[in-house]
Amino acid sequence: xxxxxxxxxxxxxxxxxxxxxxxxxxxxxxxxxxxxxxxxxxxxxxxxxxxxxxxxxxxxxxxxxxxxxxxxxxxxxxxxxxxxxxxxxxxxxxxxxxxxxxxxxxxxxxxxxxxxxxxxxxxxxxxxxxxxxxxxxxxxxxxxxxxxxxxxxxxxxxxxxxxxxxxxxxxxxxxxxxxxxxxxxxxxxxxxxxxxxxxxxxxxxxxxxxxxxxxxxxxxxxxxxxxxxxxxxxxxxxxxxxxxxxxxxxxxxxxxxxxxxxxxxxxxxxxxxxxxxxxxxxxxxxxxxxxxxxxxxxxxxxxxxxxxxxxxxxxxxxxxxxxxxxxxxxxxxxxxxxxxxxxxxxxxxxxxxxxxxxxxxxxxxxxxxxxxxxxxxxxxxxxxxxxxxxxxxxxxxxxxxxxxxxxxxxxxxxx
Ligand code: SF4
Ligand code: SF4
Numbered sequence: 001x002x003x004x005x006x007x008x009x010x011x012x013x014x015x016x017x018x019x020x021x022x023x024x025x026x027x028x029x030x031x032x033x034x035x036x037x038x039x040x041x042x043x044x045x046x047x048x049x050x051x052x053x054x055x056x057x058x059x060x061x062x063x064x065x066x067x068x069x070x071x072x073x074x075x076x077x078x079x080x081x082x083x084x085x086x087x088x089x090x091x092x093x094x095x096x097x098x099x100x101x102x103x104x105x106x107x108x109x110x111x112x113x114x115x116x117x118x119x120x121x122x123x124x125x126x127x128x129x130x131x132x133x134x135x136x137x138x139x140x141x142x143x144x145x146x147x148x149x150x151x152x153x154x155x156x157x158x159x160x161x162x163x164x165x166x167x168x169x170x171x172x173x174x175x176x177x178x179x180x181x182x183x184x185x186x187x188x189x190x191x192x193x194x195x196x197x198x199x200x201x202x203x204x205x206x207x208x209x210x211x212x213x214x215x216x217x218x219x220x221x222x223x224x225x226x227x228x229x230x231x232x233x234x235x236x237x238x239x240x241x242x243x244x245x246x247x248x249x250x251x252x253x254x255x256x257x258x259x260x261x262x263x264x265x266x267x268x269x270x271x272x273x274x275x276x277x278x279x280x281x282x283x284x285x286x287x288x289x290x291x292x293x294x295x296x297x298x299x300x301x302x303x304x305x306x307x308x309x310x311x312x313x314x315x316x317x318x319x320x321x322x323x324x325x326x327x328x329x330x331x332x333x334x335x336x337x338x339x340x341x342x343x344x345x346x347x348x349x350x351x352x353x354x355x356x357x358x359x360x361x362x363x364x365x366x367x368x369x370x371x372x373x374x375x376x377x378x379x380x381x382x383x384x385x386x387x388x389x390x391x392x393x394x395x396x397x398x399x400x401x402x403x404x405x406x407x408x409x410x411x412x413x414x415x
Pocket of ligand 2: 018
C-alpha cells in the first residue's frame with residue numbers, strides 16, 4: 001500500500017469542516033455526469049480524509065477519482081461550511097505526485113509541462129503547428145483517420161483552429177485623460193500566443209479608463225497549471241519569479257485569464273511573502289466596471305459563459321455582465337448552467353477527453369438554446385474549448401473575451 005507522504009499534506013482541519021451535507025453534489029459536473037458518490041466533492045473529501053488518517057492508501061482507484069475532478073471549484077461556491085476544496089485538491093495531487101506520477105498520463109504530462117508554462121517554447125510549438133496546418137499536412141493527416149488511434153493527440157489537433165500573428169506589446173501604455181492609477185498587465189502563456197488581441201484590447205481599455213499600464217516583457221507563467229497538477233515546488237518557483245517581474249509601485253496587477261487570476265490572488269497560500277502581491281491582483285473586468293468608458297453601439301445578441309476560475313475561484317460574476325450591458329444596442333441573454341464547467345480545465349480536456357466531451361456537448365446545447373451568435377467568456381481555455389464544440393456542431397457562433405466587445409464598442413463611439 002502506498003501511504004500518503006507528509007509533505008504538502010491537505011489540511012486536516014479544512015477537511016473536517018465538511019459536514020457531509022451533500023449540498024455541493026448537484027453543482028459538481030462529474031457527479032452530474034457519473035452519479036457516483038466517490039466522483040462528488042463529498043466523496044473526494046472522504047477519500048482525502050481516509051488517506052490523511054492512514055485508513056486507505058494512494059491506490060489506483062483513489063487516484064482515478066481525484067484525476068476525474070476538474071478542479072472547477074463549483075463545490076466551493078455551493079458549500080455552506082466554506083470548505084476550500086481547491087486547496088485540498090492541490091495538496092492531495094501533490095501527495096499523489098510525490099508517491100509517483102500516473103503511468104497513463106506520464107508522457108502527455110511531460111510534454112504539456114515542458115511546453116505550456118514556457119512562453120517561448122509554446123510560441124515555437126505553435127509556429128510549427130501553423131506550418132503543419134497551412135502546408136496542408138493537417139488536412140492529409142485528418143483524411144487518413146490515423147488520429148482516431150490517438151484520442152489525446154486528436155483532441156490537441158482539434159482544439160486549436162489557427163494561430164494568429166502576434167505583434168509584441170509595448171512595455172508601457174500611457175493613461176488617457178486623468179491618471180487614476182498605475183497597473184501591471186499579465187500577458188499569460190496561452191493568451192499571448194493564441195489571443196494576442198485580448199491583451200492588446202485589455203491594455204487599450206485600461207488606458208482609456210485612466211490607468212498607466214506596465215507590461216514587463218520578461219514575465220513568465222503564473223504557475224496555475226503546475227499548481228493544479230500537484231507540482232507544488234515548481235508552482236511556488238513560478239509564483240516568486242512572476243511577482244519579481246513586476247515593479248513594486250503598481251496599484252494593481254491585472255489579468256484577463258480567469259485561471260491565472262485565481263491562482264495569483266491566492267499566492268499568499270503558497271508563500272506568506274507573496275500575500276501583498278496577491279492582494280493587488282484584479283481581473284480586468286473588476287477595474288473596468290468602476291470606470292466610465294466611452295462606448296458606442298453594437299447590435300449583437302450575446303450570451304455569457306462564467307469561466308469556473310472567475311465565478312467560483314474569484315467570485316467575479318456581475319462585473320463582466322454589467323460591462324456588457326453598458327454597450328448600447330447589445331442584448332445580453334442569460335445562459336442556462338452558465339457556471340457549469342465546459343470541460344476545458346487547464347489540460348483536463350487533453351488528459352480526460354471523455355468527460356471533457358460530455359461537458360462540452362452540454363455547454364454547446366445550452367448555447368444553442370439562447371439563440372445568441374456571440375458567446376463571451378473570460379478565459380482562453382474556455383474560448384478554445386467552446387469554439388471547438390461549436391465548430392464540431394457546424395454552428396455559426398463566435399467566441400470572444402468581454403474586452404474584445406468593449407474595445408469594438410469603444411471604436412464605435414462617436415463622441
Ligand atoms: S472541483 Fe468541480 S469537479 Fe471537483 S469536486 Fe468540486 S465541483 Fe466536482
Ligand atoms: S457542501 Fe461542503 S460541507 Fe456539504 S458535503 Fe459538500 S463540501 Fe461537505
